[in-house]
Amino acid sequence: MLKMAEVSIPYLSGAKIKEVLDYDELISVMENAFVKYSSGKVVQPVRTVVKVEKAEGFLGLMPALCEDEDALAVKLVTFYQHNQEKYGLPTHNGIVVVFSVDTGIPKVIMDGEVITTMRTAAASAVASKYLCAPNPRKLAILGSGVQARSHFKALSTLYKFEQVTVWSRTFNNAQLLAGEINATACETAEEAVKDADIIVTVTFSSKPIVQKTWVKPGCHINAVGSCRPDWHEIDPELMRSATVYVDSRAGAEKESGDIILSEAKVYAELGEVILGTKDANRDKTTVFKSLGMAIEDVLSAKLVCDLLLKTKKS
Numbered sequence: 505m506l507k508m509a510e511v512s513i514p515y516l517s518g519a520k521i522k523e524v525l526d527y528d529e530l531i532s533v534m535e536n537a538f539v540k541y542s543s544g545k546v547v548q549p550v551r552t553v554v555k556v557e558k559a560e561g562f563l564g565l566m567p568a569l570c571e572d573e574d575a576l577a578v579k580l581v582t583f584y585q586h587n588q589e590k591y592g593l594p595t596h597n598g599i600v601v602v603f604s605v606d607t608g609i610p611k612v613i614m615d616g617e618v619i620t621t622m623r624t625a626a627a628s629a630v631a632s633k634y635l636c637a638p639n640p641r642k643l644a645i646l647g648s649g650v651q652a653r654s655h656f657k658a659l660s661t662l663y664k665f666e667q668v669t670v671w672s673r674t675f676n677n678a679q680l681l682a683g684e685i686n687a688t689a690c691e692t693a694e695e696a697v698k699d700a701d702i703i704v705t706v707t708f709s710s711k712p713i714v715q716k717t718w719v720k721p722g723c724h725i726n727a728v729g730s731c732r733p734d735w736h737e738i739d740p741e742l743m744r745s746a747t748v749y750v751d752s753r754a755g756a757e758k759e760s761g762d763i764i765l766s767e768a769k770v771y772a773e774l775g776e777v778i779l780g781t782k783d784a785n786r787d788k789t790t791v792f793k794s795l796g797m798a799i800e801d802v803l804s805a806k807l808v809c810d811l812l813l814k815t816k817k818s
């Protein structure tokens with residue numbers, strides 16, 4: 505066994521990771537992540553977030569351990585909402601450092617951007633699978649960035665939508681995305697969400713972008729963006745009247761403006777629904793408030809290692 509001083513740690517690029525990850529597999533890995541988390545099999549402190557005032561950005565530190573899965577890693581992720589408009593760079597960047605559970609020696613460092621992009625959408629796919637009404641026909645996407653694209657891909661692995669609508673605060677961006685995915689660009693969010701069976705909100709908005717009166721009763725909403733305690737995407741009245749599910753109660757109570765500002769009651773963690781200890785209220789309007797959990801990254805990184813480093817021993 506090598507000592508730390510003798511180790512040369514491999515780096516796996518986002519391009520390499522993209523080659524091996526697919527949504528089918530990630531969706532089942534995310535399902536397992538939710539189950540492990542809600543059955544108390546994961547050690548995962550609530551994310552530490554450092555605010556970078558100068559750039560209006562944030563650094564998040566996200567460690568988790570799951571001994572059952574022989575998985576220990578930490579994601580270090582930045583989210584800088586102005587990166588795209590200022591520098592043409594992605595707004596989310598980061599790395600995942602994977603450690604040996606037995607020795608604590610770092611095994612691999614890998615890109616965290618692709619994992620964040622794909623596992624977040626796979627997590628929403630799991631939520632939709634358990635919480636939306638059968639046979640969803642219309643998908644509405646609010647936002648037109650990285651997560652808008654990954655959510656379209658992940659949800660399309662589960663459902664064949666008859667109609668997909670896109671709204672973005674800049675209509676041109678909605679049109680660009682709509683052109684890529686054969687969807688309809690809408691001038692208003694109200695028009696986009698009308699009669700939608702599944703709504704995905706993936707923006708940095710600090711003010712609600714979806715109102716309760718616009719939403720079809722029984723709709724399922726994946727509320728993925730605005731992950732700060734003082735930002736929200738969903739009308740507080742809609743939050744209070746829906747059945748609200750989260751990835752982690754502890755995370756939601758500390759980080760989600762959608763929950764904190766509306767004082768909506770969290771009904772269940774998604775893992776509890778998968779475990780069968782809480783109901784999936786498919787006939788009601790449901791919101792899955794996603795904040796993102798370290799265990800999602802840790803198990804995604806483990807999958808990447810299994811796929812790319814199969815022949816190498818730690």
Ligand SMILES: NC(=O)C1=CN([C@@H]2O[C@H](COP(=O)(O)OP(=O)(O)OC[C@H]3O[C@@H](n4cnc5c(N)ncnc54)[C@H](O)[C@@H]3O)[C@@H](O)[C@H]2O)C=CC1
Nearest residue numbers: 595624647648649650651706707708709729730794795796
């Ligand atoms: N829950 C989770 O696990 C994760 C959540 N996120 C969050 O999802 C959201 C989207 O992320 P990406 O697509 O990667 O970012 P992106 O930068 O690629 O796209 C952001 C989108 O939000 C829109 N936007 C920005 N400010 C807005 C405002 N004030 N009002 C309305 N729209 C606005 C932009 O026009 C763009 O369409 C962010 O809030 C991000 O932090 C991202 C990764 C994981």
Ligand SMILES: O=C(O)C1=NCCCC1
Nearest residue numbers: 581583620731795796797
């Ligand atoms: O889980 C993540 O990764 C993130 N969640 C909220 C916003 C930034 C990244």
